[in-house]
Amino acid sequence: MNRKEFIQHCSFACLGSIGAVAMLQSCGTSKELSGTISGDDLIVSLTDFETMAGKEKHFKKYIVVQNERLKHPICIYRFSETEYTALWMRCTHQGAELQVFGDKLQCPAHGSEFSNKGNIQNGPAAIPLRSFPVSIDKDQLKISLKK
Numbered sequence: 001m002n003r004k005e006f007i008q009h010c011s012f013a014c015l016g017s018i019g020a021v022a023m024l025q026s027c028g029t030s031k032e033l034s035g036t037i038s039g040d041d042l043i044v045s046l047t048d049f050e051t052m053a054g055k056e057k058h059f060k061k062y063i064v065v066q067n068e069r070l071k072h073p074i075c076i077y078r079f080s081e082t083e084y085t086a087l088w089m090r091c092t093h094q095g096a097e098l099q100v101f102g103d104k105l106q107c108p109a110h111g112s113e114f115s116n117k118g119n120i121q122n123g124p125a126a127i128p129l130r131s132f133p134v135s136i137d138k139d140q141l142k143i144s145l146k147k
């Protein structure tokens with residue numbers, strides 16, 4: 001491989017990496033949204049779970065909600081039209097922020113895993129995730145942030 005071919009090869013590899021990172025970032029943030037805090041409640045619209053595939057309406061399994069007043073995001077799982085779980089994405093082992101992988105929340109620090117109900121599936125964490133009471137008010141979900 002001559003110098004010109006080498007530079008060309010590296011340029012394509014570099015462009016490929018940038019594209020891959022951009023794709024990963026867009027996937028990672030596709031389900032994150034900002035919630036509003038009103039009093040002691042985090043408010044999320046039920047339509048935030050909706051997604052369209054052609055003309056068919058589907059529902060996301062979960063959304064991740066951020067707010068500047070929260071130290072960590074909250075992951076809200078949707079089990080049915082009336083059943084939701086809101087979990088604080090803070091690992092109960094040493095406080096690292098969790099990552100969502102489908103029906104699981106995983107800790108990048110030491111590998112703890114939690115179910116979509118907040119139960120421990122793998123240690124070293126020994127305490128389930130903090131969950132918040134969820135109520136439905138018309139077309140909104142209210143997540144109570146009170147202790």
Ligand code: FES
Nearest residue numbers: 091093094107110
């Ligand atoms: S902080 Fe999460 S497993 Fe240690």
